[in-house]
Amino acid sequence: MSSAAKVPGGGVLPESIREQLPPIRIQQFAFPLALLTMIVVGSIAYPQFHTTANVRNVLTFASIPLIVALGQTVVVLARGADLSVGSMIALSGAILGELFVIKHVSLALTFVICIGVGVLLGGMVNGLIVTKLRVSFIIVTLGTFSIFRSLADVIINGTSISVYNPTLDWMTNGQIGSIPVLIVIAVVFYLVMLAVLRGTTFGRSVYAVGANPEAARLSGIPVHRIVIAGYAICGGLAAFAGILTVGQLGSAQPTAGVSAELNSLAAVLLGGTRFSGGHGGVTGTVMGVLFLGTLTNLLLIAGVNSFWQGTASGLVLITAVALDRTRRD
Amino acid sequence: MSTSAPALRDPAPGFLLAARNLSVEYPGTLAVDDVDIEVRPGEVLAIVGANGSGKTTLLTVLCGLRRPTRGSLEDTHGEVVFHSPSDALRRGITLVPQEPQLAVTLSCWENLCLGHSSAYGMPLLDRKQRTTARRALREALPHVDPSSRAGALRKSDRAIVALVAALARRPRLLALDEPTAVLGEQAVEVVSSAVAQVRANGGAVVLVSHRLRDIVALATRVVVLVDGRLTFENTHVGDLTVEALVEQLTHAHVPPASADPAGRPRIAVPARARPDVPLLRVRDLASVDGLRVDELHVDSGDIVGLAGLSGSGRSRLLRALAGATKVSEGTIEVDGTRTRGDVRSGRRLGIAYVTEDRAADGIFAPLTVVRNLTMSELVASKRLVSRTSRMRERQLGRRLIERFRIRTPHIYSLVTALSGGNQQRVVLGRALAGTPKILLADEPTQGVDIQGRAEIQEHMREFARSGGAIVMSSSDFDELLGLCNRLVIMRDGVALGELDPAATDYRTLIALTSGAQMQLHDDERGPA
Numbered sequence: 133m134s135s136a137a138k139v140p141g142g143g144v145l146p147e148s149i150r151e152q153l154p155p156i157r158i159q160q161f162a163f164p165l166a167l168l169t170m171i172v173v174g175s176i177a178y179p180q181f182h183t184t185a186n187v188r189n190v191l192t193f194a195s196i197p198l199i200v201a202l203g204q205t206v207v208v209l210a211r212g213a214d215l216s217v218g219s220m221i222a223l224s225g226a227i228l229g230e231l232f233v234i235k236h237v238s239l240a241l242t243f244v245i246c247i248g249v250g251v252l253l254g255g256m257v258n259g260l261i262v263t264k265l266r267v268s269f270i271i272v273t274l275g276t277f278s279i280f281r282s283l284a285d286v287i288i289n290g291t292s293i294s295v296y297n298p299t300l301d302w303m304t305n306g307q308i309g310s311i312p313v314l315i316v317i318a319v320v321f322y323l324v325m326l327a328v329l330r331g332t333t334f335g336r337s338v339y340a341v342g343a344n345p346e347a348a349r350l351s352g353i354p355v356h357r358i359v360i361a362g363y364a365i366c367g368g369l370a371a372f373a374g375i376l377t378v379g380q381l382g383s384a385q386p387t388a389g390v391s392a393e394l395n396s397l398a399a400v401l402l403g404g405t406r407f408s409g410g411h412g413g414v415t416g417t418v419m420g421v422l423f424l425g426t427l428t429n430l431l432l433i434a435g436v437n438s439f440w441q442g443t444a445s446g447l448v449l450i451t452a453v454a455l456d457r458t459r460r461d
Numbered sequence: 462m463s464t465s466a467p468a469l470r471d472p473a474p475g476f477l478l479a480a481r482n483l484s485v486e487y488p489g490t491l492a493v494d495d496v497d498i499e500v501r502p503g504e505v506l507a508i509v510g511a512n513g514s515g516k517t518t519l520l521t522v523l524c525g526l527r528r529p530t531r532g533s534l535e536d537t538h539g540e541v542v543f544h545s546p547s548d549a550l551r552r553g554i555t556l557v558p559q560e561p562q563l564a565v566t567l568s569c570w571e572n573l574c575l576g577h578s579s580a581y582g583m584p585l586l587d588r589k590q591r592t593t594a595r596r597a598l599r600e601a602l603p604h605v606d607p608s609s610r611a612g613a614l615r616k617s618d619r620a621i622v623a624l625v626a627a628l629a630r631r632p633r634l635l636a637l638d639e640p641t642a643v644l645g646e647q648a649v650e651v652v653s654s655a656v657a658q659v660r661a662n663g664g665a666v667v668l669v670s671h672r673l674r675d676i677v678a679l680a681t682r683v684v685v686l687v688d689g690r691l692t693f694e695n696t697h698v699g700d701l702t703v704e705a706l707v708e709q710l711t712h713a714h715v716p717p718a719s720a721d722p723a724g725r726p727r728i729a730v731p732a733r734a735r736p737d738v739p740l741l742r743v744r745d746l747a748s749v750d751g752l753r754v755d756e757l758h759v760d761s762g763d764i765v766g767l768a769g770l771s772g773s774g775r776s777r778l779l780r781a782l783a784g785a786t787k788v789s790e791g792t793i794e795v796d797g798t799r800t801r802g803d804v805r806s807g808r809r810l811g812i813a814y815v816t817e818d819r820a821a822d823g824i825f826a827p828l829t830v831v832r833n834l835t836m837s838e839l840v841a842s843k844r845l846v847s848r849t850s851r852m853r854e855r856q857l858g859r860r861l862i863e864r865f866r867i868r869t870p871h872i873y874s875l876v877t878a879l880s881g882g883n884q885q886r887v888v889l890g891r892a893l894a895g896t897p898k899i900l901l902a903d904e905p906t907q908g909v910d911i912q913g914r915a916e917i918q919e920h921m922r923e924f925a926r927s928g929g930a931i932v933m934s935s936s937d938f939d940e941l942l943g944l945c946n947r948l949v950i951m952r953d954g955v956a957l958g959e960l961d962p963a964a965t966d967y968r969t970l971i972a973l974t975s976g977a978q979m980q981l982h983d984d985e986r987g988p989a
Contacts, residue, residue: 331851337840340832358845
């Protein structure tokens, strides 16, 4: 017998250091491997693909979608989905344009208001209606998807407002050394969300609520509060992404963030988070976002008509989730 | 009549349907063991047995819902094989399950027409069928509009609609699974008129019920199942008494070794800070779903068993005590403090709850064994956002795995990789992880093998010995008699009163819970 202690009736109590950590499953490597394969094949086929400039470009363009998708991950983990994030991006940008440019509110206060609105609308509108009024999340966020974009149009009257501010410009177009600030911001958000989901009671609760809401309730987890907090985080991150979008474009636009809800959901699901809740995480989402970004970039370099991009990412999404399904059974 | 009902059309004198050497095996248990039975035209055959004796399984095989492991079904023309429930339906065999199965968004009369073919191919367009359906409903349920949505009806009315819908198929063999559980007092009347209709057409009725009184009133022939085997048959209706049935149900019953009085737990209740106040005190509890408990005191060291049939309110009471469902009246106090009636505040006061249906609301299927074990203690009982460390999770998880002897390939295995018995230990381990004062356990040993059952019972005894209080339910009366030091009899949502298990036996429990014996304290030793 080795160091493992036998439990009466079979089974082994783990003791060795190897077993201090969760067992590694081969499935966990399937998607990263696919991403890696795409990068390697792309690099061999197209020399311009693995230039520093192009890599930086891909990562920069993946940053804002990643921030949105991180929030979406929390909501999906708790058995929901937020279809209003794209509209929230537009609304937040519109508020920024209105307050900062037209009303001359300070940039810091504008930021606080924008993100505050995101958190509040996410939590107190999406979250509260889903939990307390028990309306399906699809219906609620489909409604707010329409409402938020309409509000954005109302605020900036359907036109675009040019926004320029050195700080905002530095955040979205600047660099620290040779690394774009945007990438740094995205990485920081990723790390924070990773810590929250893995190392806090809130994170554990999110998984529990997604895994089995009724069991979570009976275990004493405040299910409603967890779900509301999830939508609040998602709304806040989308609002912050809205600010960054304004910085990137140099203007607040009513069409900002169009189809961000679908892209973020695609990235989350591609990254292995299950729509049925309770399984997955932000690391998968990072890979999902990178996969979609890399795919778009490769198709561009390969000279494929950009109209094909949607077909490609759609096929990839369905294939990935279908493979995940069959592997589970 | 049109061309439906082919095979059983001719009224054969022998039998309508027969089981020959029928066995049904589930993993680990033989639910039905070599049963031979014939259903004869014009009779009302009652299948009686204790919980888990295989009655419902036998019924589902007869109705084509399940295929037997061994043995076969026959009609007068020879062997029949039902590939699906509709195969059985086509032969005129109709089952009314315990829970009324209706299309709740359709109207009552539309439910009656479902599954019928008609001249137009569209049953809802057939005017004649509609009229017939509406008339049948008017007769059975005069106070209900046949056009109202089936889902809007009371549960007992829904049960009647389901029965009328089954009769509308003009069955040759009508199978009723616990028809009287939902219907309450009016049951016998409703069912007997249904039975009369079927018999008038030369059909037969097969009846499964816990309620011995109803069986005596309705059946023409009774068979008793004990552990899947047919042990008794009575064809003389006149001789049939409730007492005789109780006799048969307990006749073949061999009490397990642990149930002898010497083996019963003698628990020393440790001294408490406030011995004047019971650990758990329930007063005048009532809920909208018909639960009524006037008074229940549980002290540390107590293991109170709720004895009752399914639907008697055992689970409802436990859920109400746990705060999982709201009560409309009454108070629940833990150690002198009134609970606020939700799970969280109950937990804070020291209530732990083990649910009846592990798969539905017990385990977190996509999560690991460790996460499942520590979710209450390390997550739910902390503030909304606070740090949790993997190390503490691992330590607590490992401790619980050892304490409850959970056989798991790995502490981070998915909980779904475990056997049912081990999943049950995980659920119990989670509940007891935070050292609560009160454990509410609904069927804590359900689906656990004999050895595992003994272990779980030992954990519960240990919890009570160390000063905890337990309220539990079990449909296994032996378990209640062996484990509990107090028993509460429940019937139709009402806690009728208390019994000392040392002065009670299996037979009395059967008699009391099935309504064969109405009084709790008269003649406590059972019918003479």
